[in-house]
Amino acid sequence: MIRDFKSLIGDLKSVVGEQWIVTEERAVERYLYDETAFGVRPEPVRDVVVVKPGSTEEVSEVLKIANKYKVSVHVRGGGTGLVGGAIPTKPGIVLSLERMDKVTIDVDNMVAEVEAGATLGKLIEEAEKHNLMFPAHPGDEGATVGGLVACNAGGSRAVKTGVVRNYVLGLEIVLPNGDILRLGGKTIKNNMGYNLAHLFIGSEGVLGVITKAYIRLYPKWRYTATIVVPFNSRVDAFRAAKKILFEGLTPLALEYFDRKVIETSANYLGTTWPVKEGEYYLMIILAEALEDVLYVEMEHIDNIVRSEGALEPFVTQRDDEQKSLLKIRSEIFSALKEETFDILDTTVPIGVVDRFIENVIDIEKRYGVWLPVYGHVGDGNVHVHVMKHKGFSKEQLEKIAEDVYDVALLLGGTITGEHGIGYIRRKYVKKVLGDAWIETVKKLKSVLDPNNILNPDKVLPGD
Ligand SMILES: Cc1cc2nc3c(=O)[nH]c(=O)nc-3n(C[C@H](O)[C@H](O)[C@H](O)COP(=O)(O)OP(=O)(O)OC[C@H]3O[C@@H](n4cnc5c(N)ncnc54)[C@H](O)[C@@H]3O)c2cc1C
Incomplete structure (x- = not known):
């Protein structure tokens, strides 16, 4: 139970306005879950109030109020996370940034100034209006820019231009005590002081609330092609993938799947997988500014994959065909979800x-x-x-x-390259990252958030 509930609500209303506070049980329900698989999803607490600030200053005031009442604040973006990060597990406030969704495109500098609640879909759409693009494409366009930065999201198109961290030129952060930190801006290079922005990128809402980001955009690649390469042998497919990379060719995406998986997705979508041959596939997406460069790359890749035992590659430059192949690939998650x-x-x-x-x-x-x-x-x-x-x-x-x-x-890898730790992977933190990591982050957390109000139960293992 939240103590002084009435008084807390009164204070919150005075900051954001009555219409931006949600307490009614059914309306609160849609803020309690994310996309975490049912088998591992934590049970949310229902003793929460949803607060929707409209500005960075309001976020700051909400955090000051949370400190005054010592209640938890659970930061929520689009709720597309897969590790329970946005699920409230302690009574308190769910801080939804959905009203803060302004996107301003600075064409000359190829930068988007984006409020944290803007969705990935909106960012893509606004950039495209100016012939610019945000190449990274984590699978769900309902994710918010705040969530993408907080999770340092990746996606299939991270091969050529990297994960979300690579696009962040600046951030506005509200610290747990309500202080506002402005880091970086529109420049590509910036060596003025330690780059604290990178501390918050991937911090999963534990160290501060991201309210705005400056995102680097790229000119829209005018020429794209998608190549699906079938193989009868998985070993051949991987050898070919390696060779493509080691030859210095960097596709936008280089994906692997097998027939059973991709056909499950196609069936789910009520369509058919168009490639009849092979049991194992590489899906290669190329994107270039110049058509000639694209053709040279396509030819080179064709030679490489054939030399490694590929069957007939399925190549398309048609927009609709590329989209439909990508759709089948992207829906694997949804097809398997149940x-x-x-x-x-x-x-x-x-x-x-x-x-x-x-x-x-x-x-x-x-x-x-x-x-x-x-x-x-x-x-x-x-x-x-x-x-x-x-x-x-x-x-x-x-x-x-x-x-x-x-x-x-x-094999020298790690247990998460995209989704993060959130709630469900905390039990592996000690094994993967060790005691020194935990102690360092605990110290950081106690300096920035002495009352432990922000995203408790996330990232750091419980005692
Ligand atoms: C179909 C599908 C496909 C996906 N594909 C990919 C993929 O390819 N690559 C990938 O990396 N991920 C993928 N994801 C996972 C998910 O989309 C990402 O983790 C995304 O970054 C979450 O953003 P969100 O706005 O939905 O955040 P939420 O789920 O709302 O929150 C996630 C975490 O971020 C914190 N947070 C949210 N907003 C802020 C903020 N403004 N300030 C501070 N902390 C904040 C939350 O507290 C929580 O800890 C996929 C998910 C789905 C459902």
Whole structure:
């Protein structure tokens, strides 16, 4: 129970206005969950009030009030997170930034000045109006820019231009005590002082609330092509992927999946996978400013994959065909979701992706379960779905996930390359990051947030 509930609500109303406070149970419900798989999703507390500030100053005042009443603040973006980061697990305030969604495009400087509550979809749309683009594409366009920065999101298109961190030129942060920190801006280079912005990128809302970001944009690549390369052998597919990278070709995306996984997605969408040959696939997306460069790259890639045993590549430059291939790839997650216990986003060094996947297949055989594997082979980030399996308990399914994690760690990788720690992966922090990491972050947290109001139960393991 929140103490002094009436008085807290009164204070919050005086800052954001009565219409931006939600207390009614049914209306609150839609702020309690994110996209975390059902098998591992924590149960939210319902004893929360949703507050929707309209400006950075209002966010600051809300945090000051939270300190006064010593209540928790759970920061919420689009609720598309996959590790329970936005799920409130202690009574308090759910701070939704949905009203702060302004996007201003500075064309001359190729920078978007974006309020944290703007969705990825809106950022893409606004940039495109000016022939600019935000190349990163984490799968769900309902994610907010605040959430993308807080989670340092990735996505399939991180091979060429990197993860969200690579796009952030500046940030506005409200610290847990309500102080406003303005970091960086529109310049590409900036060596004035320690780059504190990078402390907050990927901090999952534990150290501060992101209220605005300056995002680097790129001129829209005018020429794109999508190539689906079928193979009869998984080993050949990985050898070809490696060779593409080692030849110095950097596609926008370099994805791997097998027939069973991609057909599951196509069936889910009520369509068919157009590539008839092969059991294993590389999907390569190329994007260039010059048509000639695109053609040279396509030719080079064609030679490489054929030399590694590829069957006939399926190549398209048509926009609608590219979109429909990408849609089938992007919906793998949704197609598997209902039967998924947990979705893993393990990452290994690019040279050992093949060994990692072979090991996952060994685990699959050992337990007699289906572990769909697909992902961003171009940057080593591989998704493994631990599927529900008849007769398997929660503990047994967790053990399968842990076996997959162990393989990633043994190969010099890590257990998350995209989704972060959130609530559900805190139990692995000690093993992966160690005591010194935990102690350092605890010290940082206690300096910035002495009352531990911001996103409690997230990232740091419980005592
Ligand atoms: C279909 C699907 C596909 C996805 N594909 C990808 C992918 O390819 N790559 C990838 O990296 N992720 C992917 N995700 C995961 C998710 O979209 C990202 O983690 C995204 O960054 C979450 O953004 P959000 O606004 O929804 O944040 P939320 O889920 O609302 O919150 C996530 C975390 O960020 C914190 N947070 C949110 N906003 C702020 C803020 N303004 N200030 C401080 N902290 C904040 C929250 O407290 C929470 O800890 C996918 C999810 C789905 C459902």
